[in-house]
Amino acid sequence: MIFTKIGLLFLALTTLGWYVGLWLGWWLVFLGASGNIVDASTNEPANALDTLYFAGYTVTTLGIGDFKPSGALWQILTAVCAANGLLALTLSVTYLVPILSAAAQKRQLALTIHGIGSTPAGILQTAWDGKSLTSFEGVMPDIATQILTLGEQHLAYPVLHYFLSRHAEFALPVRLAAFSDAIDVIATATPCGRPAQPPVADPVSVGGCNVSGRNGVGPYRHLRAATSCA
Numbered sequence: 001m002i003f004t005k006i007g008l009l010f011l012a013l014t015t016l017g018w019y020v021g022l023w024l025g026w027w028l029v030f031l032g033a034s035g036n037i038v039d040a041s042t043n044e045p046a047n048a049l050d051t052l053y054f055a056g057y058t059v060t061t062l063g064i065g066d067f068k069p070s071g072a073l074w075q076i077l078t079a080v081c082a083a084n085g086l087l088a089l090t091l092s093v094t095y096l097v098p099i100l101s102a103a104a105q106k107r108q109l110a111l112t113i114h115g116i117g118s119t120p121a122g123i124l125q126t127a128w129d130g131k132s133l134t135s136f137e138g139v140m141p142d143i144a145t146q147i148l149t150l151g152e153q154h155l156a157y158p159v160l161h162y163f164l165s166r167h168a169e170f171a172l173p174v175r176l177a178a179f180s181d182a183i184d185v186i187a188t189a190t191p192c193g194r195p196a197q198p199p200v201a202d203p204v205s206v207g208g209c210n211v212s213g214r215n216g217v218g219p220y221r222h223l224r225a226a227t228s229c230a
Helices: 002-030 048-059 072-116 120-127 134-156 158-162 172-189 218-227
Strands: 037-039 067-069 204-206 209-211
Touching: 002 048, 002 072, 002 158, 037 048, 048 067, 048 072, 067 072, 072 120, 072 134, 072 158, 072 172, 120 134, 120 172, 134 158, 134 172
Parallel strands: none
Antiparallel strands: 037 067, 204 209
């Protein structure tokens, strides 16, 4: 079960790493000179831990005000630090939202394919109406578009590979494997450029079922034999 949370864990650690890096970086900047950060009430110089605290609430734009910068240069740097933190927050949201949306699309596509059939034979049974693949052809453009879109999203956000599911119906790799096998059977049964009554083919084994070109009818004889073995 923990493996299904790896994707979210990676996202959380990535975002946390950005903020921790900014925090420590600005802490080192504010440690560059003595007395540049002082107590807001006593004007006493802040120590290293106080400076770390100051850098933290400035980067996160909390602006508590327990400490303040001393001098124009450090006031400007404090403003830049706050702007940097706000920019990091914006970039984090811009990064996280598309990834979470793509992860939801993965589950949706997997469930769509599962609705057609949970196995290659099940997909072929749904597609084949006894005469043609008309019902299957209706959903093919949408599924193809979703697969291409998710492929590009995986290239842009490799962390998507770590969004897993413990339920087979939501596991896209499992669903795509079944869908690919069904497409292979259809492609084998209906080669391009062949007439409606293709030459007799030798028996072919598909998913453990013997598919013979002698027993089918029309260009879908392999498909019919395969679906009969579901």
